[in-house]
Amino acid sequence: MLPAPPAPPPSASAQDPPILLLRADGVIGPDCVLIPDGVVLVRGDRILAVGQKVATPSSARVIQLEGVLAPGFVDAFTRLGAEGGISEASSWSTPRLRAVDALDPDAEVWRERLAHGVTAAQLVPAVRDPDGDPIRVLAGTAGVVASGGRDRLLLAVGRSTVGLISGPFTSREGGPGSLAGAAEALGRSLAADPGVVGAKALVVVDSAEGVRAGRAALADRDLAWLGRGDPAAYGGLLRGELLGLPAIDDGNWTPRRIETWRRLHAAGVRIAFGTGAGGSWNGPGALRASAMAFARATGDAAAALAAITRNAADLAGLGRGYGRLAPGARADLVLWSGHPLDAAARVRSVMIAGRTVWSAAPVAREEEE
Structure with missing residues (x-):
């Protein structure tokens, strides 16, 4: 050993x-x-x-x-290893919520991660619950946790998580009911207090319109993207940028998904895989399975490994000292x-x-x- x-x-x-x-x-x-x-x-x-x-x-x-x-592999985004859904359902704006406050360090999934070579994971607040409503435009801050060892909290306050996904969705407390409303609410919040979004942000999108809205509102931030929906419809806008995509398993594998990965790679998008997005959850082994499928689709084993190591660490905001x-x-x-x-x-x-x-x-x- x-x-x-x-x-x-x-x-x-x-x-x-x-x-x-x-x-x-x-x-x-x-x-x-x-x-x-x-x-x-x-x-x-x-x-x-x-x-x-x-x-x-x-x-x-x-x-x-x-x-x-x-x-060590890095899980680019997940909520496994935390108690509950890492969200505050009462409001569309919860920028002070910290994902690491829901950390369950003794959850079995951390030991499973070690057995699969995963040494760190980014816990990300939910911008939308599995049942679809409501949206949280300012969902809180992500955090990064080591799978084992001492001093496991690597990043207590990481990327601000921003939801700019397509509607319609239920409004709460005067919150937005559409992507246009979400972008407007984000703009108002930033105008009132620029600190509601930190220097680094993770923007959850499912459309080209969401990407454009995120860039317009957060032009002075270090941005990474978490893709939902069909990334083939907007991934071409993200050449040279970090895009988190859900890892695959036997239940969500499709030829079209693999072809989308191949085209995003050819377009210069830096892909990072994570095991949790929306209502979809995969075990730690899905990271390597996804990288192997990516390598077969693209013929680029180095890029496939990067998707679960250095790209994932960069998306998590850890920087060049990890992954x-x-x-x-x-x-x-x-x-x-x-x-x-x-x-x-x-x-x-x-x-x-x-x-x-x-x-x-x-x-x-x-x-x-």
Whole structure:
């Protein structure tokens, strides 16, 4: 298994944790491409270097691993792992609601995520309940939680969640009943208090009109998009931008959905998969299943892996320190028996912030000097 960092000797400084050199049959590099016979150098909770050959400090503990090291998967959007629906049904505007306040850290789904190589998930407030009514234009703020380890709350106040979806829908407390009304209500709210939407926003849309309304109202924000409805109808507007799409399972797989992914990829849209949207829920295994289907449809395995690692981390607002094996990134690593997109591969061990938090069986040995 991935090793636990050894305890430092009494004379070692707390600012100078031990160094691990993890050598594996393969490593998924910063560009999500496999590096054969790769190495990851880790100190404490951070990655120092990644590659085929890296300078090895004399003090490093060298560990030989059988399998492929990959970044931990990130669930780009979900409400699994929280109590209730992460929403306040009494109003269309609840910008102070925080998704992490509904966190259930002991829910079984967090252990299931570890077993599937998922090391973090973004909890997102609901903009609309499964029964369809009402809409919440300002639904609250998302938050990001690690699947295990210490200090699991990675981002308490993340992206502001904004709902700009097509109507009609039921109005409450004078709230909007259509997309036009939702856009107008958002504009009024921003004019009265620009702080109701933070510097980063996740805009839930199901039409080109919703995309345009979001851009017009939130032009000075860092935007990511969560797609509902038919993304083929509006995805072409999002070239170069992040679009969260629901992961597939046997119940929602269709040839048209896969073809839509292929066309969005060809158009330059950066796709990230999540396991929860609206009334649809999938288990943690759906992330890898979706990435494998994406790879088959596009022929781009690197982009497929990015959709459940670095793109998902970026959509969650975590930045470049997560969702990738790169110098400076947090040491969230998963050891697989083979390439993560090989259907026969299985998770062997999971490390979060430099510490092993889950293991299926021993798979590591320390090299002899």
